[in-house]
Every structure is written in C-alpha cells, then in structure tokens.
Amino acid sequence: MKYQPVIGLEVHVQLLTESKIFCGCSTTFGAEPNSQTCPVCLGLPGALPVLNKKVVEFAIKAGLSTNCSITPRSIFARKNYFYPDLPKGYQISQFEDPICQHGWLDIAVDGGELKRIGITRIHMEEDAGKLVHGELSGPGDGSGVDLNRACTPLLEVVSEPDLRSSDEAVTYLKQLHQIVTWLGICDGNMEEGSFRCDANVSVMPVGSNILGTRAEIKNVNSFKFVKQAIEYEIQRQIDHIEDGGTVVQETRLFDPNSGTTRSMRSKEEAHDYRYFPDPDLVPLVISREWVERSRLELPELPEQRRQRFMDKLGLPLYDAEVLTASRALADYFEAGVAAHGNAKAVGNWIMGEITRALNDSGTVIEACPISPGLLAELLTLIDNGTISGKIAKTVFDEMWRSGKAPQAIVDEQGLVQVSDSGAIESLIDEIMAANAGQVDEYRGGKEKVFGFFVGQVMKASKGKANPSVVNELLLHKLKG
C-alpha cells in the first residue's frame, strides 16, 4: 500500500526582548547559572507576574506577517504539569483565545507552484528553565536546574497538518524563520534554541481522508534534522503498520547522532494539563488602532520585496530569492543598485564574488568590508572600459583585503585596461608569428583555434587587454 505522510509543525520562537516576559530579569544568553532570576521567575510564593508590552507588540507583528487575525481580547492560562525545570508547577501560556489565529503562509512546492499552509494559532508563553546533566560539581548523580531561561518570552506558532513531505516542512520552516528574523523579533539561532521545532507526524493510506495517529517529535534543532527526523518517523510508522502494528500517540525524541527517534517514557502518561485562566494576569485587549499602528510599522516583508525586485528591477525569480535571503543582504543589494543603476550586474556580483568572499572568510553581509558604494564604483570601472571583468576580480580581492577604493587600486597597480589597438595589434602579430601552425589550422577551417589565440593575447597582456578589442582585431588578422 502507498502511504501519505501528514505533518504539522509547532515552532517555538524566542523573542528578542531585553527582559523576560513577566519580570525584569535579563534574557542574555550564557550568564552564570541562576544569576538572572527573581521571585517571579523562580516561582516564589506571592510573586506577581506583569506582562512585558514588547512581547505583545512582537506577537502582533508576527501575526500580521503570517496573515493571522489579531484576537481583540486574549487571556493567559496556566498549563499545569510537574517537571524539574518548571518552578511554579505550571507554565503561563495561552489556551483559549490566543493572540493570533487563522493565518497562513504560501510556500513554493515542486515546480515553483504555491501551496497555502494554514497557521492555526500563535500564542505567547514563558519558557522553562534548563536542565544540565553530568557536569555538576556537586552530588555526582543528580541533575542541575538553571532558571535563567525560565520566563523567557516565546511565541508558539502552530501550523495546520497541511504539510505532506519533509521537504514541504523544511520549506515552511525556513520561510517562518526568515519572517521572524526579518522582523527582528528573533535572532533565529537554532543551535542556542532561539528557534526550535516539534513535528507532529502521521501517515494514512493514499486516498484516505482519515488522519492516522500522530507522534510528536521533539528536539529537532536544525533544518537538516527536521528533514531527517520526519523522514525517519514516516518510515518507522509505515514499517510498523505493515508489520501489523498500530501507531500509538506519543512523544518521541530525535537523536541527531543516530538519525532516529525514540519514545520518551517520561512523557507517556496521558497529558491532562488542566488549563485555566491565570488570575494573576488580566485580560489583554488589543484595539483596532493598535493593530493598524503595528501594521504601519511592519517592514517590507521578504515576499513583497522579492516581488518588487522582479517587477521593478527585472530580476529573475532565482536572483530575487537569493538576494532576499536576509534583510541585510536585500538592503546591501538595494544600496548597490541605488549607487550603480544596473540591478542585474550588482546582483551578479553579490551572488558571485561577495558571497564567495563572505563564505571563505566566515563573515556576514552586515560586516562586509566592501561597502555597496565601493562595489558600485568597481562596476563603473568595468562599464567605462577602464578595467576588464577579469582584472575587476583582482581589484575586488584587493578591496576586500585593504578596504581601498577601486580607482586607487587600479592607479597604484597600473591595472588600467589596454584598449589601444596599436599595442594589441603588435601583441597579436608576435603571437601569430610564433604559432604559425595554429594560424594555418584556423585558416584551414578549424575555427575553434580562435579561443587559443584569445587566451595567448590575454596572457601576453597580463589580462589587461580589452577583450572585445582583442576579439575584433584577432578576427580581422586571422582572416588575413
């Protein structure tokens, strides 16, 4: 039998606030254990949580950017369970009436077609603390609890089970990642857990419309692992069903070392969270005006910018996608276009030389040593024939190293392109004399020898000869 996978994702987005969601403790990563805590996030009796307004603003932005409606009146709820990293014995979250509902993202699936993935809800909640094992100075056998992360603001973005393959899941996830980093509400660091994903996976026979029982996979903290975990889980469930078994609803943990998932026994007990409205936190009422104000503050989103690059600047889809990979890259590109004018040329240099140099040196575009203005100056030197495209790469490398302006480098190193036909002609004459055999071959009809001559002339001129002048003169001379 053929099976159809059905996947829904729950993504936790850690928000880039200075302080925690319900208290003023710092959210800085990597501080000494338990040094960023107070009675509220330690869960001490009598402490009163107060909502961080920025968390609400970020949630509204995330909602508007994912086509959600903003709930006019939303409330916080207590989700009750016991775990050592949860000091209060409940997590403050939202259950009924989350802040954002009924959104969607359109993702590009096979062949560039768009597929709409529903977003059920986005809600605000606090993170739990962190458990550490086996690296304690104290009693050897136990675990340690660090509550610095407790009460850190999160958005949980829950998709509809609309995804049908691991590739679709990764595409959706990347798009969501791009939006939250673009908005500047999350740093997107998956290794540090700022953007993490749980995947709900089930399979059903092709043609069926009855969803199978799902397993929830936790701990997938990279795009690669998401793909791996989902693929493993789909196959595991199919094998299990074909062996006559039934899939049980459970939480499974992804193990990146083996690429497999395994049941988490500690979470096997049926969940009964006994949600109820948190009496410590008053209802959150968001007016239309507030929503509209937030909408005006939204930056141009990646999808809109991509479209504009195609419509207004005439870029092909591929280039538009690459150049909107991050907001900083898109800004760099636009500054370059503003300074130079030729979008295609600027785009090619960014996607080629700039990207290569960034990758080689492990630099991000924000710290690119060549400003968009200097890149534009370099391209202008090519346009007006001062240097060839080949020499431009040498100049580029020197700009990267020294930060100097391209014209200064060209002057210093005497890299000006030779367009003087007299000088080039004499080079050609020398080369033709030294390679009489090839000249005969060419004249005998073997036209591909032409490339050999171009190469020789360029080499003799140390790359400085103007290639179009070389072509023209060579053609003329070889024809005899």
Added chain:
Amino acid sequence: MEMTVTDVEYVARLARLELSMAEKELFAGQMGAILGYVEKLKELDTDGIVPTSHAVPMENSFREDSAFSSIGQEKALANAPDRAGSFFAVPKVIE
C-alpha cells in the same frame, strides 16, 4: 455528585499526592459534596453569557521592556533544598 476512589486517585496522581485508602474514601465523599454544591449553578440559564475569566474588571497591565538587576545567585539558591554549585540539585532526569 458521585466521586469514586478512582477519581480521587487520578487527581492525586496529577498532584503527586500519596493517599491511604481511608483518605481516598474520605476525600471521595468530601469532593463529591463540593462538586454537588457547585452543580447548583447548572440550574441557571447561562445561554449567551460570556464565560468569566477574571473576577476583577481590569485589562492591559503592562511593564516596559527594560531589564533590572536580578537578586543574584546566592539569594536565588538560598531556599533550595539541595544545590550543586550554582545549580538547584534535583534527582537525575533522563530523556
């Protein structure tokens, strides 16, 4: 309203309480009486009434996003039943 020993055991497990059989039977009776009392509300017609989430008529209580200095490790750990260095020590948790 009838509460069984099984109901009490379920709630006790969620609350991590260990109860004797005598306690379970005692609490089943008491909890049943409490729920029976609350059941009276069902006699009222609540159609079209928005469920009450909060008793206090307040909304939108915020703090601005600025960090203050925390109370510090020592104070944070002062009431810990057990500690290991600057961590709260708990029984081993394995996933």
